[in-house]
Amino acid sequence: MKLVYFDHNATTPVHPEIKNAMLPFLGEAFGNPSSSHQPARGARMAVEKARGQVAALINAEPDEIVFTSGGTEGDNHAIKGVLFNFLRHGHQWHGHQWRGGQWRGGHAITTAVEHPAVLESFMFMKKFFGFETTCLPVDGSGMPDPDDLKKAIRADTVLVSIMTANNETGNIFPVREMARTAHEHGILFHTDAVQMTGKLPIDVKDLGVDLLTASGHKFNAPKGAGFQFIRKGTAAEALFSGGHQERGFRAGTENVPGIAALGMACELARTGMKEKMEHIRPLRDRLEEGILGSVSETVLNGHGKNRVYNTCNISFRYIEAEALLQMLDMRGICVSTGSACSSETAEPSHVLQAMGLSPVCSRGAVRFSLGLGNTAEEVDYCLYVLPPLVRRLQEMSPLFPAK
Numbered sequence: 001m002k003l004v005y006f007d008h009n010a011t012t013p014v015h016p017e018i019k020n021a022m023l024p025f026l027g028e029a030f031g032n033p034s035s036s037h038q039p040a041r042g043a044r045m046a047v048e049k050a051r052g053q054v055a056a057l058i059n060a061e062p063d064e065i066v067f068t069s070g071g072t073e074g075d076n077h078a079i080k081g082v083l084f085n086f087l088r089h090g091h092q093w094h095g096h097q098w099r100g101g102q103w104r105g106g107h108a109i110t111t112a113v114e115h116p117a118v119l120e121s122f123m124f125m126k127k128f129f130g131f132e133t134t135c136l137p138v139d140g141s142g143m144p145d146p147d148d149l150k151k152a153i154r155a156d157t158v159l160v161s162i163m164t165a166n167n168e169t170g171n172i173f174p175v176r177e178m179a180r181t182a183h184e185h186g187i188l189f190h191t192d193a194v195q196m197t198g199k200l201p202i203d204v205k206d207l208g209v210d211l212l213t214a215s216g217h218k219f220n221a222p223k224g225a226g227f228q229f230i231r232k233g234t235a236a237e238a239l240f241s242g243g244h245q246e247r248g249f250r251a252g253t254e255n256v257p258g259i260a261a262l263g264m265a266c267e268l269a270r271t272g273m274k275e276k277m278e279h280i281r282p283l284r285d286r287l288e289e290g291i292l293g294s295v296s297e298t299v300l301n302g303h304g305k306n307r308v309y310n311t312c313n314i315s316f317r318y319i320e321a322e323a324l325l326q327m328l329d330m331r332g333i334c335v336s337t338g339s340a341c342s343s344e345t346a347e348p349s350h351v352l353q354a355m356g357l358s359p360v361c362s363r364g365a366v367r368f369s370l371g372l373g374n375t376a377e378e379v380d381y382c383l384y385v386l387p388p389l390v391r392r393l394q395e396m397s398p399l400f401p402a403k
């Protein structure tokens with residue numbers, strides 16, 4: 001049975017050219033970039049070449065790129081690194097101080113629909129250091145309102161972290177405008193761009209963000225390699241104590257094969273972005289229109305227009321998404337309910353809850369996320385298989401209005 005993989009927002013297959021780019025560093029070019037002999041030089045050159053390829057993708061300078069293990073590390077580093085640095089330097093003038101046996105003062109802003117790596121990093125900083133967090137709401141289409149950011153800013157706000165594109169709906173947030181608002185108040189701005197990087201153009205100079213997080217495995221590089229953009233002059237504490245790799249931002253011997261692959265992924269994304277978009281968007285639209293047009297009691301979740309071209313989140317009313325996922329899996333079709341990270345728990349997705357979906361809608365929400373390898377035949381196969389399965393599940397529900 002052929003696999004129809006519609007779960008690219010969870011992870012992507014490794015592109016053959018990207019796999020080839022890492023192979024030398026699993027073989028003879030095994031050196032540690034910090035050493036000073038022949039194999040080390042080869043490894044060091046590979047890391048610096050990749051740094052240039054990453055920088056070119058997002059219009060940054062090479063020395064503004066720090067290699068990480070991926071999106072989770074990047075989000076943790078941006079949030080904790082900036083707030084730790086503030087603890088070191090900033091509490092005098094932002095009123096953050098040790099009072100009555102605990103830290104008080106200090107405030108940061110994010111949205112209610114961020115990835116857990118962001119939300120949990122804020123929870124950590126609250127739990128251990130007393131930072132208060134405001135989570136901006138989203139509207140029914142999953143969009144934050146830039147005016148809400150203006151209202152949420154306080155005298156002691158030190159960081160705003162708002163994602164570029166949402167992993168569950170694909171919604172693209174007005175990050176440029178919100179970064180400008182933050183800067184008008186002297187506040188640092190981080191964006192989790194994991195779902196945008198490699199799919200749509202990113203220009204950090206135009207966006208105006210101070211920190212940006214990306215992860216290779218969401219755009220056809222292997223797992224365990226990502227990068228963070230840190231604008232020149234932006235201070236953030238290192239989360240790992242150790243050597244001086246990555247200009248002191250990230251101790252530890254570099255993941256040279258992963259970094260070489262990540263560099264190649266950025267190169268391919270930069271040169272092939274238009275083709276990628278032109279390949280995937282019509283497939284996503286065909287799938288989306290096909291489902292909405294042939295299955296009753298469906299709703300599209302997310303913004304109709306401001307959305308990454310590969311993502312489609314649909315609620316099938318009166319069914320359990322998990323049941324549909326299992327039935328599709330038996331027929332070789334891979335989709336996801338909510339985010340992969342929370343699919344073990346029975347709780348409906350925090351993103352769909354923040355959008356105000358009724359339980360009957362959030363329980364039946366399925367995410368289809370397409371990628372480079374998908375074909376029109378796969379979309380048509382899904383459109384052939386899915387409607388009768390949904391109908392069967394809907395008819396099992398006592399709530400389903402009989403037709």
Ligand SMILES: *Cc1c(COP(=O)(O)O)cnc(C)c1O
Nearest residue numbers: 070071072115167192194195215
């Ligand atoms: C996948 C994802 C992450 C986590 O990235 P990893 O590399 O898997 O740790 C963070 N944010 C968003 C929006 C994601 O989609």
